[in-house]
Amino acid sequence: MSQGTFDVVVTTTMGQVGGSTVDGVHTFKGIPYAAPTGGQNRFKPPQPTVPWSGIRDATAYGPTAPQRSHAEMGGAAPADPASVARMAEFSALISGLAGREPPQGEDCLVLNVWTAGLDTHRSRPVMVWIHGGAFESGSGSWPLYDGTPLAARGDAVFVTLNHRLGVMGFLYLDEIGGPTYAGSGNAGMLDIVQALQWIRDNIRRFGGDPDKVLVFGGSGGASKTATLLGMPAARGLFHRGALLSGPLVRVRTRQAAAALTRQLFERLELAPDQIQQLHHMPYSRLIEEASRLAMPINAGLAQAASPEAFMPLQPVVDGVNLPAQPLDPASPHGTGVATMIGSTQDDMKMMMLGMPWFGTLTEEQLRTMARASFGDSGDAAIAAYRRAYPAASATEMACQFVTDRVMWIGSIDWAERKVAGGGAPVYLYRFDYATPIMGGILGATHGGDIPFALNNFKCTPLAGERPENARMGALMSESFVRFADTGNPNHGGLPDWRPYTPGDRCTLIFDSPCRVESDPRSELRALYATHSSR
Numbered sequence: 001m002s003q004g005t006f007d008v009v010v011t012t013t014m015g016q017v018g019g020s021t022v023d024g025v026h027t028f029k030g031i032p033y034a035a036p037t038g039g040q041n042r043f044k045p046p047q048p049t050v051p052w053s054g055i056r057d058a059t060a061y062g063p064t065a066p067q068r069s070h071a072e073m074g075g076a077a078p079a080d081p082a083s084v085a086r087m088a089e090f091s092a093l094i095s096g097l098a099g100r101e102p103p104q105g106e107d108c109l110v111l112n113v114w115t116a117g118l119d120t121h122r123s124r125p126v127m128v129w130i131h132g133g134a135f136e137s138g139s140g141s142w143p144l145y146d147g148t149p150l151a152a153r154g155d156a157v158f159v160t161l162n163h164r165l166g167v168m169g170f171l172y173l174d175e176i177g178g179p180t181y182a183g184s185g186n187a188g189m190l191d192i193v194q195a196l197q198w199i200r201d202n203i204r205r206f207g208g209d210p211d212k213v214l215v216f217g218g219s220g221g222a223s224k225t226a227t228l229l230g231m232p233a234a235r236g237l238f239h240r241g242a243l244l245s246g247p248l249v250r251v252r253t254r255q256a257a258a259a260l261t262r263q264l265f266e267r268l269e270l271a272p273d274q275i276q277q278l279h280h281m282p283y284s285r286l287i288e289e290a291s292r293l294a295m296p297i298n299a300g301l302a303q304a305a306s307p308e309a310f311m312p313l314q315p316v317v318d319g320v321n322l323p324a325q326p327l328d329p330a331s332p333h334g335t336g337v338a339t340m341i342g343s344t345q346d347d348m349k350m351m352m353l354g355m356p357w358f359g360t361l362t363e364e365q366l367r368t369m370a371r372a373s374f375g376d377s378g379d380a381a382i383a384a385y386r387r388a389y390p391a392a393s394a395t396e397m398a399c400q401f402v403t404d405r406v407m408w409i410g411s412i413d414w415a416e417r418k419v420a421g422g423g424a425p426v427y428l429y430r431f432d433y434a435t436p437i438m439g440g441i442l443g444a445t446h447g448g449d450i451p452f453a454l455n456n457f458k459c460t461p462l463a464g465e466r467p468e469n470a471r472m473g474a475l476m477s478e479s480f481v482r483f484a485d486t487g488n489p490n491h492g493g494l495p496d497w498r499p500y501t502p503g504d505r506c507t508l509i510f511d512s513p514c515r516v517e518s519d520p521r522s523e524l525r526a527l528y529a530t531h532s533s534r
Helices: 081-098 148-152 166-170 174-181 184-206 220-228 254-268 272-279 283-291 363-388 394-421 469-486 522-531
Strands: 008-011 016-022 025-032 055-057 110-115 124-130 157-161 208-218 240-244 338-344 426-431 506-510 515-518
Touching (some): 008 184, 110 148, 110 184, 124 184, 124 469, 148 469, 166 283, 174 254, 174 272, 184 220, 254 272, 338 394, 338 469, 363 394
Parallel strands (some): 016 055, 208 240
Antiparallel strands (some): 110 157, 506 515
């Protein structure tokens, strides 16, 4: 433990942590909430951390969870020069979002806290951000998730965390390994539950109220939030949830997860009775072999929209830690948790940048895509989209098909399932505020709402430079703080945002200016209700 001096010191249940203070915000980084996950702890539920003496240095981020690099996850390089240049610019953007990440390691079960006050008599809501990256990449230390601006308000405490990912967090070994490996297919989710337990036991010492906890995240972080709603162990540990572009309804079945495990054992040339060897292999080899289980996303609409195409290792309905599918129907374990869910106008467009047809799609190819989604009604669907987007190119229309099918209709479907489960309101939004970066090609992009929900648009290149940024950050972050505090995102800067119901379909459109619509783009929604093959 450090013998140095710190700007601020807090005593947790495991020992003292020393943080830094800048402009009134106290920051504590790399606090362990569970023990290292290497050796015999691999694939097992998280174990308690060992208490320490002295003051633990909490001024630097802790290790990143083992994962593939962004370059390794990029897939096949596009062939034409325009696509090569476009993807190079996009790769640079992603690297900017991540910043310089700490080294990877199996002592990665750490969290970070931002707070403006340590006084325990105030009832500050706690905003726990779950990072994105599907279930195989990402970190709570990205500049995109900097909690300083929200904490600086003085009326909220912000937390990010790391947890096990990919093969280290979601390899289902229950069938092969028996009771010793019970819960292995959900180890990464159990890490998050352990972090929430730490928050319950400690956050008041950082000025937060453990009875006002919002769990929220973007993309994969939204999917993890949805999964938590189906976990008995998470019940009561958080009181609101928010999903930003990640309307997960179903996860792996035991049968599908066991089949992936058998494939991995074959790749590793292991027999089932050699499971102990998994504990001694370098994690880099496990990650590399597991990456070969992934199905490539191709140019077909159905394949691009399939979660199995890019998330082979994900939570498992194991009958215990996740008794049933989280939202198929809505789990009773999430009853009482008010939720917000939203998507962006151009959510999936960034995923399409490397497709061979991007920018060159013909009308005939567009009709083929439409028929894949709408069958014999493909031409009618194109006509409806033309009415909604009269100036859109064939490429833009195709991107809109994928966005609407996966994220927009997916969010509506998720909201209706959660509403049907009862117990708490659901608020639906769509984010239409476009980023000017990359010449505006991304539009209102996937993840584009995050810098404004966290009001940290100056911490990341994703937002770009628009004169309305400060107002959008103030409006949107105020909604999230209010929601964390009360379960209602309304405030004076917005029009009346009503809870979602199948009869009203109230949707807040975050844009400049913001507006509320009932059943926006109803003709397109009706198309998916009748013909979607989701």
